[in-house]
Amino acid sequence: MAKTFFKQLKKDLKNKEEHKKAFYFLFLFIAFFTFFYLIFSTLFYTYIIYFYGYVSSVILKLIFNIPNSFIFDNINYLSLITVSNIKEPIIISFLCSGIIEFCLLASAILASKGIDLKKRIIGFLFTIPVVVFFNIFRIVLTILLIVTSSLAIAEFMHGFLFRIFLIIIVIGFYYFWFKYSYKW
Numbered sequence: 355m356a357k358t359f360f361k362q363l364k365k366d367l368k369n370k371e372e373h374k375k376a377f378y379f380l381f382l383f384i385a386f387f388t389f390f391y392l393i394f395s396t397l398f399y400t401y402i403i404y405f406y407g408y409v410s411s412v413i414l415k416l417i418f419n420i421p422n423s424f425i426f427d428n429i430n431y432l433s434l435i436t437v438s439n440i441k442e443p444i445i446i447s448f449l450c451s452g453i454i455e456f457c458l459l460a461s462a463i464l465a466s467k468g469i470d471l472k473k474r475i476i477g478f479l480f481t482i483p484v485v486v487f488f489n490i491f492r493i494v495l496t497i498l499l500i501v502t503s504s505l506a507i508a509e510f511m512h513g514f515l516f517r518i519f520l521i522i523i524v525i526g527f528y529y530f531w532f533k534y535s536y537k538w
Contacts, residue, residue, distance in 0.1 A: 375467065382465035390457040395448070400431050402453065407433020407446045410493045418494075420501060437501055444497055449516065452489035456481060458524045463531060473535040484527055492519050 394402065404426050411424035414435070425434045425443070433446035463477040492515045499508040 378467060379465050382467070383461045386461035386464050387457050390460055391453070394451075394453045394457065399448070399451065399453070400428075402451045403431055403433050403446060403448075406450060406452075406489065406493055407435060409490055410446065410497060411435050413490070413494050414497060418498065420498075435497065437497075440500060444500060446493060450489075450493055452485045455489070455520055455524055456485045458520075459485065459527060462524070462528050466532060466535075469532070469535045477531045477535060480531070481527070485523065488519060488523050492516070 407426060408424055410433075411422055414420040414422050414437075420437060422435050422437045425436070426432075427434060434443040435446070436443045459481050460478050463481060464474050466474060469477075496508065496512045496515060499511050
């Protein structure tokens with residue numbers, strides 16, 4: 355399988371038409387990414403951070419029975435969740451927002467030239483709940499680790515979950531979407 359991949363890659367690298375397709379994809383990807391990143395990190399950022407903080411706080415109370423209070427810092431645009439047995443508040447900031455993951459995934463889907471526009475729009479629309487669900491899952495799991503284990507373990511898992519989330523959601527979702535959209 356790897357031999358076939360590298361054989362095809364070598365063939366594609368010599369093909370000028372494949373170069374054009376790759377540069378076209380890259381151009382569209384960068385254009386979409388820039389557009390989405392600017393829109394979501396400026397116009398919707400405070401709403402996104404507020405949403406994740408509020409929903410995480412509610413989930414911690416209702417599902418895990420962890421008493422907490424939610425505060426939104428309007429000056430620094432941060433969501434803060436305070437739990438009684440933890441000294442410092444848990445801060446939900448830009449990297450917790452899922453904006454980067456959404457922009458990467460949405461841009462890759464919309465830039466995929468060989469797939470019908472309707473399928474790309476459907477993939478784009480599915481991106482929203484997928485990123486929101488997994489991001490809430492990641493935030494709540496990290497908070498549970500902070501509450502129930504040592505800070506060192508929680509800090510390690512926070513970084514690990516961020517990287518895994520980025521890889522699994524962006525690459526995994528795109529792979530399955532592309533595979534099924536191409537056949538569909």
